[in-house]
Amino acid sequence: MSLLPEIQHLCQLFDIRLNPNIGQHFITTRRILQLEVKIANLSQNDIVLDIGAGFGFLTEEIAKKAGLVYAVEIDRRILEALKFRLREYIMKGKIKIIEGDALKVPLPEHVNWIISNPPYHIISPLIIRILREFFAKNDFRGAIMILQREYVKKLFAKPGSKYWGRLSAAFRFFAKGKIIKEISPKYFFPMPEVDSVLVKMWPDRRARLVDFALYEKITAIIFQSPNKKLKRVLKDFLRQNADNWRALLNQLSSIINLEKRVREVSVEDLERVALFLKEKEVI
Structure with missing residues (x-):
């Protein structure tokens, strides 16, 4: 089922003008969101962080399976739409809202999964932040994210590759990862000019010589x-x-x-x- 009519309705209802220049592209099929949640195999014991929650469609799918979801969103009008859609989950304490810039606001410590489709324009500093703050924790299980395909080539690069550099070296200090599925631009609204992939990342717990x-x-x-x-x-x-x-x-x-x-x-x-x-x- 397409989520596009509901996204368009929410934009009209809350006077929202989406800005692709700041990464406001939203998945329009619930099937992809459900796949992200299925990969994590969540239970009521899990606490999940959704960064760039948008209208809350992914947040909602997570809340159906996990014990608690923290939803981070910077756009106040979009956040009002999320609160409107998911008010029952919020009242029950299944979803907690964090309003602000995901690069600056304090993030909850007791999180064992990140399931998120973050804005692409902040992805490099965001990935470094979550690697530092979450991937070294013993109870952290991993991250499921939709990211720009060209960026993932650099993130997952190995020594000897033309993409190997500071970003991939930082990633491999903390983690391993794999591409699960390619996501066509047609499954986004507004449609981006870049290709995307669904990825899974998990901690590499080998002892390190230095911090x-x-x-x-x-x-x-x-x-x-x-x-x-x-x-x-x-x-x-x-x-x-x-x-x-x-x-x-x-x-x-x-x-x-x-x-x-x-x-x-x-x-x-x-x-x-x-x-x-x-x-x-x-x-």
Whole structure:
């Protein structure tokens, strides 16, 4: 069943003019929303975060299965439409509203799933935020999201790929992921100019050598020159930050293959470099 007539009716009722420039594209078929919820296999014990809840159609499907849903929405008029549609769920305490910018407002700590179709224009900082705040928690199970296909190529990239960079290195520090389904632009209103995919992401709980703050520092240094050899990038950095740079570079060569190009280095390589430079008090 198409949700388009109801979306259009709500826009008229609440005097809403959708703005595609700020990511206001909404799924128009309930079947896709139900698939997102089905993948998570929710129970009444689950607490779910829906970022960019919009009119609440996905929020509603989540609330049918989960114990509690937090719905985050910044647009006040759209939020009024959501409250109108889902007032019974809200009165029962099944849905709690968070009004504001998802990049700035405090997000609830006790969440074990994120199921969300967020605006594409904020997706990079949003993904980094949820990776930091949720994926390291022991009880967090994962995220189900619809994202822009070109962005997912970069997010899920592996070492050696032309898309491998700071974003994918940050993602793989915390998580693994896979594409579940391609979503055609025809299933959105207004129709976007880009293709989308439904993805599942879950925590990678391997022990890490360094914390993410230090890891980010080293990715910022190294990925400035993705096509250069690691030896050249580290040599340039060490010459500016250590008097004994030659000795340090020589020691590093026994820990990691410095002949690799930056686009070929793995998460584990980055961790080893970060740990070494920390121990030598260079960063």
